[in-house]
Amino acid sequence: MPKIITSKDVHLSYGPKEALHGISLDFEEHDITALIGPSGCGKSTYLRCLNRMNDLIKGVKITGSMKLEDQDIYAPGTDIVDLRKRVGMVFQQPNPFPFSVYENVAYGLRLAGEKDKHVLDERVETSLKQAAIWDEVKDHLYENALSFSGGQQQRICVARVLAVQPEVVLLDEPTSALDPISSAKIEDTLMNIRDQYTIIIVTHNMQQASRISDKTAFLLNGDLVEFSKTEKMFIHPDDEKTSDYLNGKFG
């Protein structure tokens, strides 16, 4: 399968402190890749490099190369707005805007200048269906998104990202603030959309990684320790540190 994102020797430092020490990771189209590792190892940091959300943090320095297809993400002329439309992101805390469900999902489309009511209606519906939340919100589309439960809010956020029709969806611990049932629903959502999107998910939940991902990358203290097919990593990890981590010896 063709690679959609390639990154080579990515170093990132927050001020004087280096958080990523040269990470090279490639992602194949329509794969689900899980990023795992103990707290503070740089998973979120790496993920935020992919849609340049780290640009918002002061004093961040990034070297190495990152490409989306064959376009350099960090080339001087890169259109960040366009990049973020192609690489969507779901955050750890459900963060819908304090608007109606409909307005939340239509937000990205309106940004792109879409005004046609039919197109908006249709894309909102499709996205909510893809995110497996349509049945729960279809009679409440004009209610405030914040009046829903955390799990529902998170799926609305997924729908909001899908509405823009990105190629890659980044998820940073999307279920860590949710109960098991809501988490399972988010996982269903991801299984639902895996054929159309490339998904990169950070998770602390090993079962979750093993259930849904095709490949897993294990990061430790800003280094990539191991990257392979999920089954292989969970059954026969190459590195001793990986096996220790998976067996709960640290982290």
Add this chain to the structure above:
Amino acid sequence: MDEIKHDLQNPSKATHEDLFGRGITYLCIGFVSLLVISILYFITTRGLATFTTNHVSLWKFLSGTNWNPSLLDKHGNPQIGALPMIVTSFSVTVLAAVVATPFALGVALFMTEIAPERGTKILQPVIELLVGIPSVVYGFIGLSVIVPLIRHSFGGTGFGILAGTLVLFVMVLPTITSLSVDSIKAVPMFYRSASLALGATRWQTIYKVVLRSATPGILTAVIFGMSRAFGEALAVQMVIGNAVLMPHGLLTPSSTLTSQLTTGIGNTTMGTLPNNALWSLALILLLMSLVFNILVRVIGKRGALKK
């Protein structure tokens, strides 16, 4: 044994202190409540005396356009039509708020979204300074700078609603700005990141998410500004012209409720119709500030529900 019994059966030192502290607090609350109630009572009874004792009709008071409480008109009725002052008060208030709000929002956004560090460092003290300047100084500057400027540019005397609006604009600007800053700062960071991550530019994020989420707070800020403008007396009195005439434009001398109160209150005797009429004006002011307060609460509640 007796000692333990004594300790258990009598309030401890801490309990005494607690009671004492509570006593003092209640005393203070009681005093303040009494003060507020007596002010309300005083203004209401005095303000209503025009209608109860002097038998002026409420409708004539609110809709009449002649104000000359010490003289009777040719039919022998007192001339106390407050409409010109009501119109002028509302005009300067609304105009000042309309003019000040865009500027206040601009400054607030600059201080919060565009250049938080630099903006706050420079503008915060400026705003605090503007708040601290006494109104007589604003009035004085209005009188010696704005009024002549208007006279030279537009003709007329220079006194009037335009001059009042401009002075009030400067006076409400800091109020609206600092309250808007608070409400914009209260918009959670993660709304901004969510918007940016969806491919919004910074401006799109500001006006589609930040300003929209902060709207209840900004409305509250505007109403606080209006309430300040409505109640401001001295500075307005110095530039408005103090002629109780129906305003025919922004440039003719007129009079607000407050300016008429400050001009007239020293020249009347307690209990007479001219004096009671002024109290009626004060009653309108009181009712209006009540309305402003209620508006703020309603908006606050609505905003809270949305979150």
